[in-house]
Amino acid sequence: MPQLNPNPWFVILVFSWFIFLTIIPTKILNHLTPNEPAQVSEEKHKTHSWNWPW
Structure with missing residues (x-):
């Protein structure tokens, strides 16, 4: 059975x-x-605390 001969197929x-x-x-x-990636600014966003009227 020639398909079991590994000589040519192993090299391939x-x-x-x-x-x-x-x-x-x-x-x-x-x-x-x-599209090269753009530089992201390092400034931090201002966050405000929430004043819940409870």
Whole structure:
């Protein structure tokens, strides 16, 4: 049964995982995001205590 012979398929499996783990992530991470995140101001919002008329 030739499908149980691991010689050609194991090499294909290792080579494909090598591509998936090394080449593809570097290509994806090289793309720039279209909208760069804006800086958030560090000023604190003024909060007022509630005066409940109870």
